[in-house]
Amino acid sequence: MSSSPPDQPTVDDAPILHVDLDAFFASVEILDDPSLRGLPVAVGGAGERGVVASASYEARRFGVRSGMASVLARRRCPNLVILPGRFDRYEEYSRRFRDIVTDLTPTVEAIGLDELFADLRGLRRLGVRPIDAAWALRERIENELRLDCGVGLARNKLFAKLASKRSKPIVVGGRITSGAGVVWVDPVLEREWLAELPVGALWGVGPATAAKLHRLGLRWVRDLQAVDEATLAAHVGAAMAATLSAYARGDDRREVVVDRGAKSVGHDETFLRSLRTLDEVRGAVRTHASVVSRALRANRQLARTVTVVARFDDLTSVSRSQTLPFGVDDEGAIAMIGVALAETVELTQSVRLIGLYASSFVERSEHEIQMSFNVDVEPTGARESAEARSRERQIGLEGLRDAIDEVRQRFGRSSLGTLADLGEHGLHVATQRGRNAFGPEQPAPPG
Secondary structure (H helix, E strand, O other): OOOOOOOOOOOOOOOEEEEEEOOHHHHHHHHHOHHHOOOOEEEEOOOOOOEEEEEOHHHHOOOOOOOOEHHHHHHHOOOOEEEOOOHHHHHHHHHHHHHHHHHHOOOEEEOOOOEEEEEOHHHHHHOOOHHHHHHHHHHHHHHHHOOOEEEEEEOOHHHHHHHHHHOOOEEEOOEEEOOOOEEEOOHHHHHHHHHHOEHHHOOOOOHHHHHHHHHOOOOEHHHHOOOOHHHHHHHHOHHHHHHHHHHHOOOOOOOOOOOOOOOEEEEEEEEEEEEOOHHHHHHHHHHHHHHHHHHHHHOOEEEEEEEEEEEEOOOOEEEEEEEEEEEEOOHHHHHHHHHHHHOOOOOOOOEEEEEEEEEEEEEOOHHHHHHOOOOOOOOOHHHHHHHHHHHHHHHHHHHHHHHHHHHHHHHOOOOOOOHHHEEOOEEOOOOOOOOOOOOOOOOOOOO
């Protein structure tokens, strides 16, 4: 495989670029603490139910990978250093990463903190050579952020993402093998990959979908090419069948969407001790509602859809959603909806994780908030007075809520709270992406 063919592609040949930072969370931790360099490092939850979010290449030599249970990771690598996530630090690096790519082209779509797509077609008139631009971009990221990355170039998103993965280092037989750094997928390489790739390599094909396809005898992308889309739809749904059929032909019409915002705001927690009663589940949902409502108000968003997810001890999950005719950002309203949804879940076994998510956003404005409290009939007399008092109370509640958010922002989340936040050890306010982001911590040993 050659990353720099003799005849470089034009922007029309390789309009889409995908950049993926290597072992991002772990790499940032090592940058901040150089004594970790050369050690097997992972970021994630260290407890019995923790999950690895990112692993250094030294850790990958032992078979540690993202998404793996921390207990299994420690078995494979007894001297593994597991660090809790510091999302504020990762977000800082992510902003700088995006700024560097935006200097090349403003048409950038962030997929996560550590990867993004860029559309180079706007640079056509400048005579930009995509491979030269990719190498220069990679060098700048390394020099300014001291982070390594892989860069893929292709005619569409599907192949660009596959290429960036192929461009990165890999572990073979316990040894780290350097990657190409930059890979361009030309038409010959496209055909090779479509013939040799497993179905799990395709965008959006997770373990559950891959298992369904395997049961149908479809293990390779080339197998999908021989299956009728209608037949496939009977097993994976019409939308997924259409997508898989297109990918099997190498087609991907998705555009690079600038300033793609988050589709949902949510909070979930894996518990050290599984929840056994409905009251415990209700309490978890109310705690999550506090986190989600503050995140919505910080983004000046209202959400019309509330979703609750419960994962049981056998790792099966169920979800419940409710879409409203208006948007909400109020903790009490989100908690009421979330609890009502949770009460529809049959607790046949203990619950190891509860998640609460808000989506279907509309921008927050005074007009939109007041619209949800309007009545159809113009109030008169005593009714008008009651409506006026109700509006005053609502405005007062919104003002108090905003004031609480501002105080917490200036002086810390535990500086001010409600009676529900007060426990025997003082004020405790739940935070989004907290210390339990990758699983619960182990309790401190007695004594």
